Amino acid sequence: MNDIDSVLLTDLYELTMLEAWHAEDANEVASFEFFVRRLPSSRNFLMAAGLEQVIQYLETLHFSAADLSMLEATGRFSAPFLASLEDLHFTGTVEAMPEGTAFFDDEPILRITAPMREAQLVESRVMNLLHYQTLVASKAARVVLAxxxxxxxxxxxxxxxxxxxxxxxxxxxxLAGFAGTATQLAGGLWGIPTFGTMAHSYVQAHHSELEAFERFARSQPRNATLLLDTYDTEAAARKVVELGRRLARDGIAIRGVRLDSGDLAAHATQVRAILDEGGMHDTTIFASGNLDEYRLRDLMECGAPIDGFGVGTRMNTSADAPYLDCAYKLVEYAGEPRRKRSEGKATLPGCKQVFRRRDAAGRIEEDCLALACETLEGAPLLGTVMRDGQRCALPALDELRAHAARELASLPARLRGLNPAQPFRAIRSAPLEALVARMDRAAEVC
Amino acid sequence: MNDIDSVLLTDLYELTMLEAWHAEDANEVASFEFFVRRLPSSRNFLMAAGLEQVIQYLETLHFSAADLSMLEATGRFSAPFLASLEDLHFTGTVEAMPEGTAFFDDEPILRITAPMREAQLVESRVMNLLHYQTLVASKAARVVLAxxxxxxxxxxxxxxxxxxxxxxxxxxxxLAGFAGTATQLAGGLWGIPTFGTMAHSYVQAHHSELEAFERFARSQPRNATLLLDTYDTEAAARKVVELGRRLARDGIAIRGVRLDSGDLAAHATQVRAILDEGGMHDTTIFASGNLDEYRLRDLMECGAPIDGFGVGTRMNTSADAPYLDCAYKLVEYAGEPRRKRSEGKATLPGCKQVFRRRDAAGRIEEDCLALACETLEGAPLLGTVMRDGQRCALPALDELRAHAARELASLPARLRGLNPAQPFRAIRSAPLEALVARMDRAAEVC
Incomplete structure (x- = not known):
């Protein structure tokens, strides 16, 4: 599956439209904006993410010889059109919100301005990259808050x-504030701290649970987190205490234990008592198993003595809202604003900017959606991240993570809760409203 | 992102367990089974998929020099352990259900039998591959039925x-019965038919909708599907008729039109009437936009004159059930059956087989979950697909697709509906039940 970097990871219609543009010999400058039409009902804010991967994609965009052969083999495209793809690269400008920025309905988080063929071709993959990381960062931010x-x-x-x-x-x-990941390759690629414990299979494969615990702890003398729920959680905790005394003589400390099933709060309370009675006050309790922000909130509210959480499936599938109603829409072509008026899916014309006003404490007060040429009170959220196809200097992941933490701290209190709050929606500037009205009037007389 | 073929696309704990196994110099033969504990409430059956990618992964499993450097850089692993990874390959046996097979709660769809370190290491990626394609095939099969x-x-x-x-x-x-995909690269990789139409941006960028339609149709004289809902769907349909007459003189036929917003049934009815009045009986109507099996059922039930559907987001995120409660669990080690007894997550011990009995018409009557060494009435569903690390001859994708279609046809009628039906659950053989009881008794006296 190492083909995923191919430019052909795109919808066929991008290519047929490119061929049509080629046939009519047109390639004026186009601006497309990526935004989410409406937040899922279970989200009070979204967090922008995925820009780094979009830039990497645009920087390296090209048709390889293998790509062109694959297209030729379809028999669907003309030879002159295929030849025109040989030297296609991305030469445009990208403006975007920094990753980690909180945003709301209809606010563009990215705009691509480039010759039409380039700006159109990249639609599918740009959406694929921005959608998924934004989806996950937005869910993970809720988990972090909980x-x-x-x-x-x-x-x-x-x-x-x-x-x-x-x-x-x-x-x-x-980015959204997790401490790290269990995925080794993500650690290697981005310097994200990695965490690991042990699986039930390791316990099952040994003659006894105690033997498994001891073997593992001796193999990982600084890092062992022992999994307690393969057979009987509290019995396992007592074995940990017994083992802890023995290993202490060899200078080995058991760092933590993990609970993965049953009533996590009840087990954590009992296990904490067993560990404490055994003098293992520094051995932490880590919990996992079908967790999400709602369960974390419940566990925190009942005061369960849990020191950390492994959160997987429900976070990275964004299980309660597994997709966003996002779009990548043409807003300007050949210097003229453009608008789509499809029922329920109308778009706002023109290149836009989001101006964010904050109170003295830095808390978000109001967003105003305006035309990019306007100058309004508040900080403009979109800045230039690529110019003429070249990447601008961008913050490192840890800086973006710090920015995300500040964004979470600056959300209005009602939006930080897990339950649906009164939506925060950007107001619109008078020039933007006037442009919408003017275009709708023009359409009526067409 | 071309790193996804790295063996380090795994959970850190697989590696720490490997190191522990290495430290204790143990590597007996282990059998792990992949199964779904319980079907989502909105699924009456699941469809096995992803085996081909699992086999490709196992065939090519190795630690590259870059992988080993990345691990060394973590400072977490011993030099002798890292050296032991240099010649690690998959040497085991895989038994599995063919892709496209319908299956139910607790039925293993794949078993890996290999030295423990190999069988353990592959857990994360094998699950990742089987889970996702099974999730999607199971959702897509419902769309196909609807x-x-x-x-x-x-x-x-x-x-x-x-x-x-x-x-x-x-x-x-x-595999599940879709006619094809819009994703060009999937067409190139697997010979899947590709489909494409046009985007709103193409219409918006032209001076008039009619101009856009004509340009596109002339560029794609055999294949043009024109998108009608950028401004006003019925007005666009009348332009298609006008254009169709003109293009017919040049021997160009407009293949189809696409609706992407609003009340699809109402628009389809009006558009069909406009096209038919214009003599364009062969121009098909294709619908898209937030579709899934429930909306397809509604559109079919009201008799909407729609010839085909584009189904995206809700299918490939399996939006109403975005994950499966699947597991990859140790069932045998060093010749002895193994069982995990975690609360709510207990597993069935021993290597297992599913025997499926059918009626005279081929319809599924009963599944029996048994030990692999048993011989029972009905067809065994798991067969050998890799032996000693080598792939066996496997059916091509189109054969698997035909198998999937037969499976859908052979489902009991109640399971073919979209609404939750009385669950179909495998019975268990007496020897399997006896093994469970024996292991639980043995555990009690521990």
Whole structure:
């Protein structure tokens, strides 16, 4: 599956439209904006993510010889058109919100301005990249808020939707405030801290649970987290205490234990008592198993003595809202604003900017959606990240993560809760409203 | 993102367990089975998929020099352990149900039998691959049933969870009976038919809708499907008729039109009437936009004159059930059956087989979950697909697709409906039940 970097990871219609543009010898400058039409009902805010991968994609965009052969083999495209693809590269400008920025309905988080053929071709993959990481960062941010400062680790590779989802969800959740991931490759690619414990199979394969615990702890003398629920959680905790005393003589400390089934709060309380009675106050309790922000909130509210959480499937599939109603729409072509008026899916014309006003404490007060040429009060959220096909200097992942943490802290209090709040929606500037009205009037007389 | 073929696309704990096994110099033969504990409430059956990618992964499993450097750089692993990984390959046996097979709760669809370190290491990626394609094939099969013979095409790359999900959902949905995909690369990789129309941006960028339609149709004289809902659907249909007359003189036929918003049934009825009045009886109507099996059923039931459907996001995110409660569990080690007894997550010990009995018409009557060494009435569903690390001859994708179609036809009638039916559950053989009881008794006296 190492073909995923091919430019042919796109919808056929991008190519047929390119061929039509080629046939009519047209390629004026186009601006497309990516936005989410309406937030899912279970989200009070979204968090922008995936820009780094979009830029990497645009920087390296090209048709390889293998790509062109594959297209030729379809028999669907003309030779002159295929020849025109040989030197196609991305030469445009990209404006975007920094990753980690909180955003709301209809606010563009990215605009691509480039000759039409380039700006059109990249639609499918740009959407694919921005949609998924934004989806996951937005879900993970809720988990981080619910964890109220406790450590949360991405455990979700196995049920992520494919390899790239496994990797990118590790990145997006780290951006949103997770402490790290279990996915080794994500650690290697992006310097994200990795966490690991042990599986039930390791316990099952040994003659006794105690033997498995001891073997593992001696093999990982600094890092052992022992899994307690293969047979009987509290009995396992007592074995940990017995083992802990023995290993202490050899200078080995058992770092933590993990609970993965049953009533996590009840087990954690009992296990904490057993560990404490055994003098193992520094051995932490880590919980996993079907966790999400709602369960974390419940566990935190009942005061369960859990030190950290492994959150997987429900986070990296964004299980309660597994997709966003996002779009990548033409807003300007050949210097003229453009508008789509499809029922329920009308778009706002023109290149736009979001101006965000904050109170003295830095808390978000109001967003105004305006034309990009306007100058309004507040900070403009979209900045230039590529110019003439070249990447601008961008913050590193840890800086983006710090930005994301500040964004979460600056959300209005009602939006930080897990339950649906009164939606936060951007107001629109008078010039933007006037442009919409003017275009609708023009359409009526057509 | 071309790193996804790295063996380090795995959970850290697989590697720490490997190191522990290495430290204790143990590597007996282990058998792990992949199964779904319980079907989602909105699924009456699941369809096995993803085996081909699992086999490709196992065939090529190795640690590259870059992988080993990445692990060394973590400072977490011992030099002798890292050296032991240099010549690690998969040498085991795989038994599995053919892709496209319908299956139910607790039925293993794959078993890996190999030295423990190999069988353990592959857990994360094997689950990742089987889970996602099975998830999508199971959802897509419902869409195919709801479409009742009408053509359905995968339109979902843009909101699939990353690149691999986009590709693999094209494959899994084709396996389940979709006619093809919009994703060009999936066409090139697996010979899946590709479909494409045009985007709103193409219409918006032209001076008039009619001009856009004509340009596009002349560029795609055999294949043009024109998108009608950028401004006013019925007005656009009348332009198609006007254009159709003109293009007919040049020998160009407009193949189809697409509706993408609003009340699809009402628009289809009006558009069909406009096209028919204009003599364009052969121009088909294709519908897209937030479709899934429930909407298809409604459109079919009200008799909407729609010839085909583009189904994307809700299919390839399996939006109403975005993950399966699947597991990859140790069932035998060193010749002894193994059982995990975690609360609510207990597993069935021993290597197992599923024997399926059918009636005279071939319809599924009963599944029996048994030990692999048993011989029972009915056809065994798991067969050997890899032996000693080598792939056995396997059916091509089109044969698997035909198998999937037969499976759908052979489902009990109640399971073919979209609403939750009384669950179909395998019975268990007496020897399997006896083994469970024996292991639980043995555990009690421990």
């Amino acid at each position: 964890a109220a400062g406790k450590e949360v680790v991405d455990f979700g590779l196995r049920r992520a939707h494919g390899a790239e989802a496994g990797l990118l969800s590790a990145r997006a959740s780290y | 479409a009742a013979g009408k053509e359905v095409v995968d339109f979902g790359l843009r909101r699939a969870h990353g690149a691999e999900a986009g590709l693999l959902s094209a494959r899994a949905s084709y």
